[in-house]
Amino acid sequence: MRARATRNAIAVSSAALMMLGIAGCNKQPAPSSEPASGSSSAQSATPEQVDLKIVEQVQIDQDGKEVKPEVGVAAADPAGDGKATCEPVKIAMAGALNGPDAALGINIKNGVQLALDKHNAANPGCQIELRTFDTEGDPQKATAIAPQIVDDASIVGLVGPAFSGETKATGGVFDQAGLVSATASATNVTLSEQGWKTFLRGLANDGVQGPSVANYMKNTLGDKKICVVDDSTDYGTGLAKAVRDTLGPVADAACNISVKKGDKDFSAAVTQVKGQSPDSVFYSGYYAEAAPFVQQLRDAGFTGKFASADGTKDPEFVKQAGSASKDAVLSCPCGPATGPFVDEYTKKFGQGPGTYSTEGYDLGTILAKGIDSGAVTREALLDFARKYEGQGVARKYQWTDNGELTTTLIWIYKVQ
Amino acid sequence: MIHECVGQYACLAGDIGFNIANLQRGFWQLTIDGLAWGAIYALVAVGYTLVFGVLRLINFAHSEIFMLGMFGAYFCLDLILGFAPSGNAYNRGVGLTVLYLGIAMLFAMAVSGLAAIGLEAVAYRPLRRRNARSLTFLITAIGMSFVIQEFVHFVLPKILKGFGGSNAQQPIILVQPKTQFHVFGASVSNVTLVIVVAALVLARLTYLFVHRTKFGRAIRAVAQDPTTATLMGVSRERVIMTTFLIGGLLAGAAALLYTLRVPQGIIYSGGFLLGIKAFSAAVLGGIGNLRGALLGGLILGVMENYGQAVFGTQWRDVVAFVLLVLVLLVRPTGILGESLGKGRA
DSSP states (O other): OHHHHHHHHHHHHHHHHHHHHHHHHSOOOOOOSSOOOSOSSOOOOOOOOSOOOEEEEEEEOTTSOBOOOOOSOOOOOTTTTSOOOOOOEEEEEEEOOSSTTHHHHHHHHHHHHHHHHHHHHHOTTOOEEEEEEEOTTOHHHHHHHHHHHHHOTTEEEEEOOOSHHHHHHHHHHHHHHTOEEEESSOOOGGGGGSOOSSEEESSOOHHHHHHHHHHIIIIISOOSOEEEEEOSSHHHHHHHHHHHHHHGGGBOGGGOEEOOTTOOOOHHHHHHHHHHOOSEEEEESOHHHHHHHHHHHHHTTOOSEEEEOTTTOSHHHHHHHGGGGTTOEEEESSOOOOTHHHHHHHHHHSSOOOTTHHHHHHHHHHHHHHHHTTOOSHHHHHHHHHTOEEEOSSSEEEBOTTSOBSSOOEEEEEEO | OOOOOSSTTTTOOSOOOOOHHHHHHTHHHHHHHHHHHHHHHHHHHHHHHHHHHHHOOOOTTHHHHHHHHHHHHHHIIIIISOOOOOSSBOOOOHHHHHHHHHHHHHHHHHHHHHHHHHHIIIIIHHHHHTTOOHHHHHHHHHHHHHHHHHIIIIIHHHHSTTSSSSSOOOOOBSSOOOEEEEETTEEEEHHHHHHHHHHHHHHHHHHHHHHHSHHHHHHHHHHHOHHHHHHTTOOHHHHHHHHHHHHHHHHHHHHHHHHHHOGGGOSTTTTHHHHHHHHHHHHHHOTTOHHHHHHHHHHHHHHHHHHHHHHOGGGHHHHHHHHHHHHHHHOTTOSSOOOTTSSOO
16 A cells, blocks of 8 residues: 555656656747747737836926927036046945845946046046945934944035935934935925925925826826825825825725735735726835736736836836736836936946936036036035036936925836 | 835824725625635645644744745746746646646745755754753744845845845746636636635645544644653654645645735745734634644635725735734634644644
8 A cells, every 4th residue: 555655656756757857848938929820839828028118208297298308408417628626525325225125226326426437537637436325225224324424524425315214314414514415316295394405306206296197197198087006105105195186086086095015915906996997097106016916907807007106117017017017107206318328327337227327327417517616515515506507317407495406397107 | 216114014004994895895706815815824824733733833934935935936937947037927728837837836845845844954953952942942933034034035146146136036927817707706717716726635635644644643643742652653853854844845835826826926025924824824723723724724814805805905914913813812722722632633
C-alpha cells in the first residue's frame, strides 16, 4: 500500500518535472496587439498595446480650459555666459533618496544635478557644489536633518524638501535661517500660508489641481456622471474633496467611495461603481492601488473613462496595469520634459526624466543664475529668487509674496 | 503627491457610512467574492493553526512564507516557463492555462515548503535545543518576519535582477477574469472558480492527511501530549518538521491563488496584512483546530465583504478585527473551540 503510494508520487513528480523541462524550452511570446494567427494555442488576446506610455496632452487652467504654452521663449540655461566668478558655494537638495518613495526624490536630485553640472562645466570661475540630504520623505527624519543644512554656512540655497509633510515640519527652521527653500514637489495648500519668507513653490498646489481636473472632466470631456474614489490618505481625501466640490451634482453621491492605501482587492468598490455605470471614475490616490483598481474595473466590464492625478502619474502605473491603463487621463502640476533637456538628462543618467525632474532642473537653474549674478549669501540669493522672473523648461517662474507661482497651470497626461 | 500620514492607518477618512441597501443589492456578489477571498485566508490559516497545535507557537513569520510563495510562483512563470511580464493577460486556452498554473503552483508550494522547513531549522530548532521560553520564540518569529521581508526588499534585487525591491513585480497574468455563469444574479468568474475549487481540494487533502495517515496521527499525538507521544516512539522533531512543511505547502498554494486574484500584489510587504487576517481567521475558528481554521477563513472573508458594503470600503480591516473581538468575547476559544489534540478536531 505504502510502496504503491510512493511509486505514484515519484511518477507524478517526474512527469511534472518533464513538463517543466519541455515548457521551459520555448520562450513564451508576449501578448501583443496583432491578431493571433498561425499559433493555435494563442486565443484571441485582448486588444493590447505593449508600449503604453504617459504622454502630455494639454495644459489647463482652473476652469479646465486649454492654455497654450508660450512659444518662442527660450528656457533659462544654467550655463549662463560662462564668465561668472564666485567663491565656491554649495546648494543643498533634501528629499527621499532611499526607501519606498525614493523615486521622486531621485528624479528631483538628478534634475538639480544636471543644472549645476552644466553650470560648472561652462563657468570654470564659479563652481557650485550640490549637497544631498536624505530625509526618506519622513517628517521626523527631516526635522533632524534640517539643522544640519542650516548649520553648514557654505550652503546658500536649498531645493526641497520634496514632500509636503516634511516641508511643513521644517519650513520654520529654514525661515529662521533665511535659507531659500524652493520645493519642486510639495503641493499641500497650507504650506504657503505659514508666513515663511523663504518658501517658494515651483509648481501649482493641490488646491489648483482638484478644480482644474474636475472642470476639465466636466466641461471639456463632457462627463455627466463621475464616481470619485479616494484612498483615505491626506493627499487622496484632500484632492477628492476638491474634485467632488467642483463637480457638484456630476459627482455621483451613490459612488463616493473611500478605499484604503495598501488594499489590492477592490471587488466591493468595483461592484458599487458598476451599479452606477458612470461616464468616468476619478481615482484620488497613488499608483500602487490605482493599477489593480483600474484592472479590476476593466475585468469587471467597466468601459467608461478612468482618470487620476499626480499620485498615479508614474511609469510604474502603466507597468502594473498593462492594457487596462490605456486611455487613462492623468492630471499633474508637474510639467513635461521637453527640448534638449530630455537628451541631456537621458545621456547623463541613463534614463529619461521622471516626474518633477523638470522642476528640479528649473529651480537648480534659478539658484545657479542667482549665484552667477553675485548673490552668494543666503540673504542675497533669497532676494534674487523672490524677485526672479523668467521662463524655465516646464513653465514661467515668478512668485507672489507668499511663495506661490503667479500663474498656476495643470498638465493633463494620457496613457497611450 | 505627498505623504503626510505617518502610518498607513493614521489618516483614515473620518466618515463611517451605514448603507444596508448597498449590502442587499450586492449580497450574492459580495458572498461569492468573499468566499473566494476567505478560501485564501483559510489555506494560510492552516499553517498558523497546525504550528500552534504542535508547538504552542504563533509563527508570525508564516505571512512571509506566503510572500515567498508569491515570488516563487512569479519566478517559475517568468524564468522557467518564460512568460514575459507585461500586465496584459495571455489567455492561452483552458488546458494550457491550467497546466501552467499547476506547474507554477507546485513550484510555489515547493518554495514555501522549503522556506518553512528552513525557517524552522534556522530560527526555532536552536531555541528548542536551549529550552528557550515561549516569549523568546514569539520575538524570534516577529524578527524572522522582518528579516525575510527586508531580504526581499533590499537583498534579493542584488542577487536576482528584476526581483524584489520597493515596487511590486510587474504582473504576469495568465488568464483574464471572465464571467463563467451567474448564481442569483452574481457573476462567478473563472478565477473565482479556480480559487474555490483548488482551496477545497487542498483543504480536503490536508484533512485526510492529518486524520487518515500515520504522519497525521503522529501530529495529533504530539499536539495532545508531547511527552507521552515521544514515549510511544513518535519523533517530535520529525512531527514538527512535517507540520511546518504542510503549513508551507498550503501557504505556497494560497500564494499562487492570491496572485490570480491580485496580480499586482507581489511585493515584499504583500504578505503582512494577509498574514494577520489569516491568523485572525485561525483564532476565530479556534486556534489549533484544523476545521476551525478553514471555517474561520471563510467566515472572515465573507463577513468583511459584507462589512465593507455596509460601512464603506475603507472599514474592511476594522470590520474583520471587530468581528474577531466580538466572537472572542462570547467564545474565548473561537467558534469551534477545541484544539488539534483534543476531541474530534
